[in-house]
Amino acid sequence: DTQMTQSPSTLSASVGDRVTMTCRASQSISSWLAWYQQKPGQAPKLLIYKASHLETGVPSRFSGSGSGTEFTLTISSLQPDDFATYYCLQYNSYSWTFGQGTKVEIK
Amino acid sequence: EVQLVESGGGLVQPGTSLRLSCAASGFRFDDYGMHWVRQAPGKGLEWVAGISWNSGSIFYADSVKGRFTISRDNAKNSLFLQLNSLRLEDTAMYYCAKGVWNSYLQDWGQGTPVIVSS
Numbered sequence: 001d002t003q004m005t006q007s008p009s010t011l012s013a014s015v016g017d018r019v020t021m022t023c024r025a026s027q028s029i030s031s032w033l034a035w036y037q038q039k040p041g042q043a044p045k046l047l048i049y050k051a052s053h054l055e056t057g058v059p060s061r062f063s064g065s066g067s068g069t070e071f072t073l074t075i076s077s078l079q080p081d082d083f084a085t086y087y088c089l090q091y092n093s094y095s096w097t098f099g100q101g102t103k104v105e106i107k
Numbered sequence: 108e109v110q111l112v113e114s115g116g117g118l119v120q121p122g123t124s125l126r127l128s129c130a131a132s133g134f135r136f137d138d139y140g141m142h143w144v145r146q147a148p149g150k151g152l153e154w155v156a157g158i159s160w161n162s163g164s165i166f167y168a169d170s171v172k173g174r175f176t177i178s179r180d181n182a183k184n185s186l187f188l189q190l191n192s193l194r195l196e197d198t199a200m201y202y203c204a205k206g207v208w209n210s211y212l213q214d215w216g217q218g219t220p221v222i223v224s225s
Binding site: 001032034036038042043044045046049050055087089091093094095096097098099100101 | 142144151152153154157164166169202206209210211212213214215216217218
């Protein structure tokens with residue numbers, strides 16, 4: 001099974017900051033990676049699929065990159081609505097695994 | 108508008124069973140794979156099970172294999188999860204989610220809570 005490791009676990013940042021977080025796969029998953037945002041008491045929301053494709057309606061300040069085993073999610077200018085927990089999901093060959101999450105908190 | 112509404116959660120004792128349901132609307136249900144994902148209190152997301160559009164392909168997480176059964180009724184636009192031999196560590200919010208089969212999870216319900224306690 002493919003394991004997913006996210007870093008950092010917590011990220012402290014200010015409004016306007018450029019924020020980057022990483023997701024690493026234990027084996028190559030090509031570009032079969034999605035990113036989700038989850039706020040307390042809410043269901044996860046899809047942000048990015050196939051590593052770099054922005055879901056319809058998601059602000060363009062979110063971007064994803066990477067392939068193989070290393071992936072990043074970048075928020076170009078952090079907004080108050082972006083303080084949340086972010087999860088990656090690998091979906092390769094009938095296997096689905098989430099990373100443990102990165103919490104973005106107010107500095 | 109896609110809607111996924113889970114139901115059936117509750118407080119149960121260890122060793123007992125529960126059946127969760129997910130009512131889908133706003134899309135052609137039999138075109139999509141469906142999944143259950145859970146989240147223990149204060150913890151991260153854990154994929155639990157997935158089923159293809161025609162029930163021909165089903166996969167489970169190792170943590171629930173042999174105890175949980177995913178199924179669907181395309182005529183009723185409904186997804187189910189039968190939870191047997193429940194353990195304390197099965198306590199979680201259970202979400203249903205939709206996606207193209209063998210691909211990412213695109214839309215999610217709001218979840219139904221399962222609490223396993225003696």
